[in-house]
Each structure stands twice: as C-alpha cells, then as structure tokens.
Amino acid sequence: MLAKRIIPCLDVKDGRVVKGINFVGLQDVGDAVELGRRYALEGADELVYLDISATLEGRKTFAELVSRVAEAVNIPFTVGGGIRSLDDASRLLDAGADKITLNSAAIARPELIGEIAAKYGRQFVVVAIDAKSCPDGLWHATTHGGSRPSDKELFSWAKEAEDRGAGEILFTSMDHDGTRNGYPCPVYAELSDSLGIPVIASGGAGSVADIAAVLTEGKADAALAASIFHYGQYKVAEVKRELAEAGIPVRL
C-alpha cells in the first residue's frame, strides 16, 4: 500500500540551515548535508531544501550544497526558492535534485510549469501555493512568502497547475503556518479530491495528531514539517511510529 510521506523541510540561507535548528553544531553548510542524512536515517521519506538566500552568491552556494546533498542522501529530495526559469531548474537537476518547487515565479508566469515539465517530466515539478482565506470567502494564493496577494484562487490555481504539468501541489495555509495549531483539514480534503496529483500539507503542525488528521480527514498524501523536527520536539521515527499506531500507512 502506498505510504503517506513525512517530509522534513530545511530552510537554507547562504548555504546554512537557518530556521530554528536546535541541534548542536549544525550551523554551517556541511551540517545542512549532515542534517539531511540524519533525517534520512531516521526514516524521513523525502527532504525539502528551500533556499531563502537573497543574493546571487547565496544562490551559487545553494547549488553547490544541492550537489553535496545528492552525494550524501539516498532518498528523494526537492529543492526550491528563487527558481524563475528553465535554466534555474536545469542547474538544480544537474546538481542532483529530484524535484523542484515553483511558487511566485509560477504565478507570475504559469507557462514556466509546462516548460519545465515538458523537459524533465511532471514528477520533477512541485507547485507550492501559499494561500490565505480572504473576506470574500475564497482562499487566495500569495507570493513572496505570503507578503503579496495575487489574483489566483487556491482551487482553480491548483487545477491549472496540474493541467499545465505539475506533479504535486504543496499547499501552505498562511493562516495556520507557524501557529502549531493544526491544519485546515476540510480545505485540504476538498483540494485533494479536486486534483489527480498528490497534495503535500505544510504549515501548522504542532503535534503528531495534527499530522495524522491532515493525512486522514485532510486526505493529504504527504506532510511537510519543519519546526516539530528542528526544535527536537519529535524525531521523524517517533512521528512515523505514532502514525502507524493510528493505523496510517507509513514506511517504518
């Protein structure tokens, strides 16, 4: 039976893992690789590395990091952040990334999804959507880390992304991200039912019960989490064991 995936997410700035890493001595570039390898050993199903560098130099460092992650890690990994063109995607593929995420650039120019999918296959393209529930009752996609509204509505944009060649949708509710209060499960369920491609839930997990809920009631195929792993609250293996005990199919 296809397992539900648990995916730790690492934010990388100028080659360093930056977000809330609570492990001793994991501050430099080498440790971004080491942390990934450790998560893989603990049972992570995939990894996501997000480049939050703002500089060209930082981007270059990130591509080098991607090569070293590819050498060290024996599970699939996705990279994202600042990918604006087919060339950007090609560089990361050549460095060894299994998938890339597109976010703001796909909203600015939706054709980019199809261009990359046509060249490297739809399994290579994950479209990330950061959405907010708005006073008009709709969920609107935002760009630039949630700071700018866009004219895209969550469900129609996700469907459009699928039609253009996305292989997966990574949906983050900006209303829940960072709150550790759980995911908006009904929204996830509706999104998952409306698409023929997997949905990855992201943002909001405060407990294993939250993850279990989004993988069952929320019908998500995978859950991405950062803080509950980074702060050392849970180990990946513990999360998966608890999910298995709750009857959710996971790879142990």
Add this chain to the structure above:
Amino acid sequence: MIAIIDYDMGNLRSLENALDRLGATYCVTADPDTIRKADKVILPGVGHAGLAMDNLVERELPAIIRSLRQPVLGICVGMQVLCRDSEEAHGKPCLGVFDAHVRRFSPAPGCKVPHMGWNDLGNLEGKLFKDMKSGAYVYFVHSYYAGLCPDTVATCKYSDVMFSAALRYENFYGTQFHPEKSGSVGEKILQNFLAL
C-alpha cells in the same frame, strides 16, 4: 566495470551517486563495444518510454542490449523498454526481453497518477532480493506499469492494481522502482545486483 547506458533519458546523477556510495566503478556510455565488454550493464531511464525506445534505436542499441549475456538491470523506464510493448510507445514494439505489456494506470479517486512515493514489495523471488523480506518499502515514480507475468519476481499493489515491481528473465533484471532513491533497502538491492 559497470556500463550505464547513456541514451539521453534523464539525469543519471542519482544513479552515479548511489554507485559511488557503494564504491562501484562504472562508466556512462553509449558505445556498443564498451557495453558488450562490461561486467554488468544498467539501463536507467526517466521519462517517456516511446522516446526511450526511439533513442535506443537511433543509437543502434536494441540488438546489442538483447544480445548481452552479463547481468543487465533496467530501472523504471529502463525496465519498461525491456518489456514486449508499452501503451506509452503507441504500440511500437519494445525490446521484448520480458514478456510483459506496459499499460497506464487509470486515474480514479484514490488512484492518483503518477504513482509516486514509497510502496511495499511482495512475493520477492531470486538473487536480486537476497536476504530481503516482503513488506520492504521502495520509492516509485511512474504512470505506466507492467502487469503480472511469468517473469515477475516482485509485486506491488497500487489502488486496485497489482503490478510487477521487478522482472527477471535469465540475465536480465528490471525494477519499476528506483533502488538508487530507496534508502538502505535500495542499496541492498543494488548490492545484490553488483554481487551477481
């Protein structure tokens, strides 16, 4: 020396990295002589089976691959082109080593296509799965599958479909999943192949 057949079907980095981690020596080549003389041959492949077959034909490789007597491992689309034919190749014959027809998953509720992620293996047979137990998880990414046939040496179930996760005919092996991305289980399978 292992020959990884280079026929412009996707990135080979993952496979090269996996072989590096296992300390294996390999070369990436489309040269018939090098392929013939290799101890083992790997036919990788990500992408479109029809295009994969066209690329092999263009490089005049089908007859050479069929004639190989050393262990050969086809991975993902590499396995599919070793089958009899594929819906993705629109009825064109493939290499015909495995007696299997490759067809597409029908999207349905609970059956998203591609079949992507970790799924467990059953009915393991033969040396490729030496010292392994049914229930081991491996990583899949595919929209087409080979049905069950006499060459099936591992099965997997997705939605209501039971398909061939691995095939074997004489010295030819094929995995639908990606051993190079399947953690320690995948490493074990690659090691078993290297030990043939």
